[in-house]
Amino acid sequence: MKTEITLRLKEQPSIPVEAESINPENLKGKSLKEIYHLPLWSGNRRQKLEDYFEVEITESGGEAEEAKVLQSEDNLAKVVLAGDLSRFKRLGQGMAAGEMEIRGSVGFHAGASMRGGVLRIKGNAADWLGAHMEGGQIMVEGSAGHFVGAAYRGKTQGMSGGTILIRGSAGQMTGSRMRRGLIAVGGDCGDVPGFKMLAGTILISGACGIRAGANMRRGTIVLLQPTRLLPSFYYNCCYRPVFWGILVQELRQKGFELPHADQDFSFQRFSGDANEGGKGEILICQSN
């Protein structure tokens, strides 16, 4: 038995809504009425969830179903949101467990500071997806905006754990100042991915914008398409890294297929950013 709470958007609001109260843990054990009365801020007005959503609680059975459900050990209901939620900010922000699925697009800060659980976004995500994320997994079927997994303005460390998988493209400053974790982009990526990155891994399958890895201290950026690097990155060697095969397998297990990726790819390795000690690396695929 698994409980599913479905929130259907009635109509798109004219101004953005702060929706950090919507996440599996916060909905746990609440009655329909209590859920309808959850606060949502819109501009300077405190409103209620019922102003925007119709809520349905269903019990879905069947063992086959159950097997597919991730992380149900703490008995959290699966939360489903349906509709164009691109004006809803902070969905799944700070969530630590459970599963949340959004059948539509989401606004800024989705999954920001997330600590665990799974957040699935069937549409597109706006800027600051998974900013300061500490753990868990975010899957985006569409594309993501700028500052995926990045540090907020003035903060020195961004994402410090977890996985962000984006099937489409990502915007600029992806993984800026990230410290740990994995970001994989199936499509193209904007400028300066991995800016000032401290550790962790960024994989970009499509074309990459300018200045990848600028000011990076450590960490790995994997580029499957050729690109021009900054002069502060220098060539080391061409090799077949062992971790690549493991990474491809892991991504596959998580349902993230790289269309043409082969476990046996060889890569050119570049060290950089030399301005910051040169302990980071950019790997550019040779075999593509």
Add this chain to the structure above:
Amino acid sequence: MLKIVNGQVYDPLNGVNGEVREIVIDHGMIVEPSPDQKISETINASGCVVMPGGIEIHSHIAGAKVNSARSMCPEDHYDHFKVSTAGIRSGTGYTVPSTFLTGYEYSRLGYTTAFEAAVPPLEARHAHEELEDTPLLDSGIYTLMGNNYMIMKVLSEQDEIGRRERLRDLVTWLLTSSKGYAVKVVNPGGVESWKWSQGSVDLDTRVPPFGIAPRKLLQELVEVIRELKLPHGLHLHANHLGEAGNFITTLETMRTLEGYPVHFTHLQFHSYGMTKKGGIRSAAREIAEYLNGHPEFTCDIGQIVFGPATTMTADSPMQFRLHQMTGNKWINSDVEMETGSGIVPMMYRPSVLFNAIQWCIGLELLLLIKNPWQIVLTTDHPNAGPFTSYPQIIRLLMDRDYRNSVLEQLHPKTVNYTHLRELDREYSLEEIAIVTRSAPARALGLSHKGRLGIGAEADVAIYRIQDDKEKMFAGPAYVLKGGKVVVRDGEVLQSFAGKRLIVEPDGAKTLLPDLARNFADYYSIELSNYAVQDEYLSRPEVIPCI
């Protein structure tokens, strides 16, 4: 009329030391109690101490650099905000709070007066605009003159009598144009030297373009300040701030200025000896010993507080060094003919030996300088820490066991370079009242402040007596500003603008004609747009030069 009864009154200027006294307030002033008064409100202060409102002698709370720090450090704002309530505005920021919040936070500690410590005349309008929005505080600004082109030009003139007169006119004009309260000097000559791509300066280094040595600049400025009878002496941030071995320069500066009224600011940063390896050690004993023999000098501490800080000063070469040392972000500004400026955010950590020694030196000065009237409690906010940490520092001064317990958590080598562990002194409530109120009032020449006698302004702080002195001073039971209750149980009740304290010394009200030509040639604005107009000060109060 309002009456405060049953409180233990601390009024060091009038020799009242904890005796229970009645205080009657009428029209914002303290008046003589008499039986036929119509009392509309009585505050029962039993179990409380009653002190004059706190006076901040050196803090960076308004103006160009403060505001640049706000925009430079969004990380200072995310987790620190205040939601608006009836009549009270919202605000953000921990080490650099927004204007209204700055006023509220000072008020919530029982402070009722504060001075912005470093304003280039060119940026004075901005500082005054922000102070208009910093409520519940009487305030003023110190005008920067230690690296001013025109000052140095006048000092380079040969004719001694003419030079003195011209300097007096120039200082007067700069003070009145900026609506300043005191003359501030930051790293005399050192900023100008850096602007010419030259190294740091000692007292006798000749600084381009006029070859003026910092010693001469200081000597002539203190002479002029004495002649003009300014209420506050020279407010001096000496050379070599933060450098190992700088106490030699500090002592030499003090000897040079002996007999003149000088306030040495954030003295902690200027009391460093040097170890064999070039690190810092405490020279608080040497500095304190000197000051104990020179009652004409006052100082404030600039006590380090562990945690985040935002350093901001006109000492731009020093800020460049700090930026290179820490790798932290940095803003630098060249303020035309007047000075420089730099901002670098910092984190002081007990596990970092340098920071731990700095922390000890500040407390050592506070404990070794015998006469509390010479010393003022500050954190050089927000350079060494935020002013909101004052209650914690008060506890460190009043509670030796607490002090030693913190000392034990510092870098283990700290004790090798400091004397703090050997110091047993604990401050009394009277001494706390002196270093936070009465001493700054006296050093600033504010005769109606820092005391509770008849005729004093009714700025009053009432604290519930508690064993934990940090708790006691962090949440006053009542704070009165100009006779109105503005804080009750740590909550701000109402908000209104304080007075702006200015001086009108007896000197020229216009710029000397030859300097006006320099002004036209080199400044980016017109002379006619330079002076801060009267309209910028809604409640000015002229403190007499006598």
